[in-house]
Amino acid sequence: MSDSPTGQPPVTPSTPEISTQPQQAHLPHNILKGFLLAAAALFLFTCMDSITKYLTSHYNVPFVVAMRYLVHCSVMLIILAPRHSTQLVKTQRTGLVILRGLALTLSSLCMGMALQRMPLAETTAINFLAPTLVALLAGSLLSERIGAWGWLAIVTGFIGVLLIARPGGGLDALGVFFALMAACANATYQLLSRLLASTEKAIALLFYTALIGSIIFGLALPWYWENKTPSTLELVLLLSMGLTGGLGHYLFTLAYRHAPASVLAPMTYLQLIWAGLMGWFIFGTIPDSTSLIGMCIVAASGLIIAVKSRPAKPVADQL
Template identity: 55%
Template sequence: MLQGKPLLGVTLVITATLLFAINDATNKYLLVSYDVPLVAAIRNIVHAILMIAILGPYQGHRLVQSTRPGLVIIRSVCLTVGTLFAGLALQLMPIAETTAIIYLSPIIVVLLARPILGESIGIVGWLAALGGFAGVVLIARPGGGLDPLGVIFALCNVGATVSYYLLTRILAKSERTLTLLFYSALIGAILFGLAMPWFWFGAMPSNFEIILFLSLGVTAGLGHFCFTAANRYAPASVLAPMTYSHLLWAGILGWLVFGQLPDSWGLAGMLVIAAAGVAVALRTRFARR
C-alpha cells in the first residue's frame, strides 16, 4: 500500500460516497415502477460484467481465486440480503433517513468486535453506540411520519450489513480486495438473476429508464473502485470519518430529486449518528498510535 497521499485518499472516499448516493437515488426512482429484485438484479449483473470486462484480461483466474471460498460466498450472500432490505426500505422512506439508519452498521460492528474479533471497545465505543441508537430513535420516533415497515426493513439491512462487515474484517487478512468485490457482484447477480423472471412484468422500460438501469452497475462499480483505491493512499482510520459524507449527499439528492427534507428531529438524529460514527473512527485512529 502506498498510503502517502491522504488528501487523494479522502477525495476518493468522498467521490465514492457521492456515487453511492447517486446509486441510491437512482434505485429509489426506479423502485417506484419496478420491484426490488429486478432492479437489484440488473445492478449486480452490470457490475459483474464490468468487472469481468475491465479486470478479467489482466487478473485472469486470480479474480476468483480464494483461500476461504465458503466464507467469501457467505459474505456475498449477506451483502445480497442487505441490498434487498435496503431497496425495500427505500421504497417506503426518504433516502436521507434510510441512509442514516443503515449507518448504524459500523457502530454495531464496534460493539461486536470484542466478543467476535477480540478487539477492545472502550468507553468511547460504548458512548458512540448509545449515541447511534439515540439517533435512530430521533429519526424513527413515533409520530415522525416514517413508515414503520420501512424502518424495520432498514434495521434488517443493518443486521445483514453487520455480518458483512465482520466477515470482511476476518477475510481481509487472507483474501484480495478485488476478489471480494467480484464475488459480491457475482453472487448478487446470480441470486437476484434467478428471481428476476418472477418480477419482470408490465411495460418495457423507456429509453431513459434503461439508461438508469445500466447506470446502477456503473455507479456501484465506480464507487467501489474509488473506495478500494482510497485505501492505497490513506489509512482506514483517516478515511472512515469521511464515509459519513454519504449522509450529506443523500440529504442533498433527496431534496433535489424527490423534494424530501428531514424534519428538525430527523436531522438531529442524522447528525448524532454521524457524530457517533466519526467518534468511533477517531477512537480507532488514536488507539493505533
C-alpha cells in the same frame, strides 16, 4: 447500500491497476488526493441510491437490484477476466467469502425495500448504524476491546436511530424495519470483510460479491420479471446503477491507497450530506428537526468509533 463505504462494498475497477494481494503495505500518503477521491466516491454512492429510489417507484425492488448486480458482474468479467482469470475465483476460505457475498446481497435488497418506502436521507442515516453494530459485535466475535468510548458510541448511535424512526415521526414502519435489516446485514458484511482481509485477495472478494448477487437474483428473475419495456431514461438508469456503484467503489479503493483508513473513516459520513441534498433536490423531501438531530447523533457515534479506534492497515475491499 446501499453500497456505502461503511463496509467498502465490492469494486468494479475500470483499469488494470487493481491489486490482487490481500494487504497493501507502506503506501505513500497523499491526504488531499485521498480526501477528493473519497468525496467523489461518496457522491456516486448517493447517486446510486437515488437512482434505486426512483426506479423502485416504477419497478419491483428485486428487478432493480438484479440489474445492478448483473451489470456489475458483467463489467468485471469484461474488464478483469481476460487479465486476471483465475485470480477472480481463487480463495482460501470460500465458505466465508460466499457468506460475505450473501450478506451484501441481503443488505442491497433490504436497502432497496427501505428506499421504496422512505426518504433518502433518513434511510441512509439508519444504514449508517452499521459501524456501531460492528463495534458492538467485534468485542465478542473478533476479540476487540470496545472500551468506554465504544460503548458511548453504541448507545448514542441507537438513540439517534430512535429519534429518526420514532413513533409518530411519519416514517413507514415497514420501511424502517427494512432499513434496520439492511444495517444488520451490512454490519455482518463488514465483520466478514475484517476476517477475510488478511487471507483473501481483494479482486476475488470483489468478484464473488458481484457473482453471488447476480446468481441469486438471476435465478429468481422468472418470479419477479415485469413484462414491460423500460423507457429510454429508465433503461439508462437501470444500466447506470452498476456503473455508478462500481466506479464509486473503485474510487474509494484508490482513496485508501493515498490516505490511511483512520483518516478516511470519518469522511464516510459526508454521504449523509449528499443524501440530504439529493433527497431535497430530486425528491423534494427535507427531514424534520428531530430527524436531523437523530442523523447528527448517528454520525457522531460513527465518528467516535472512527477517531477512537486503533488505526488499521488499509484494505482495498474493506465498507
